[in-house]
Amino acid sequence: MIKQELREEVAQATRLFWEKDLSPGQDSGDTSLRDPQTNLIYICPRPKPGVLHIPNWGVIKDEHIVVINQQGEVVDDFGLEPTVEAPMHLAIYEARPEVNAIVHSHAVWSSAFAVTGKNIPLILAEQSLRLGGEVRCAEYGSVGSDDIARNIVKALEGHKNAALMMNHGAVCLGKNFEEAFIVSNFLEKGAKTALLGTVLGKLITRRPDEILDQRLLKKAK
């Protein structure tokens, strides 16, 4: 069953995605939401000349959101195709049952690491709590390929909430969009702080088990 309120939720999140500078324009980057009740995925469309012109995600409307099943087949009747990165979104949902929202960003600070193939080291406490520690840069895969889907799932292993896509961007995961955007904020802050820190000197990195006091870890269990 297709839910109109979920199309509206994805359209609203995608407009926010644009406002937060996570996409420079056109169809650069995308978002998706999984309905855990039906396993249908509500995802950004693929702009196409003569079919769908969207100058940026800031103007996207709910009727532009495409609904696909777990096999990637379109199940709505609006006549639009999903983003070319739909296979990557599907692979992440398959690997991570607890994740129901994905923000695939093309933002500047995290991209600086993605274009050098470098991981973002664990240097701030919040990176450990929100991102799952160090953020890995996935092996390269061309846009829309199965390679990129496979490589990003591998980079997310160990319950990471974010990963970098080499020469491309990043993915941020959450139980919902609120969580995925928080992850995205901390990803950009971590990348920016790491880059600025290297101007002043060698970064002091931390192991995940050093971040939270062991007593707090026990309480959390």
Ligand SMILES: [Zn+2]
């Ligand atoms: Zn992309």
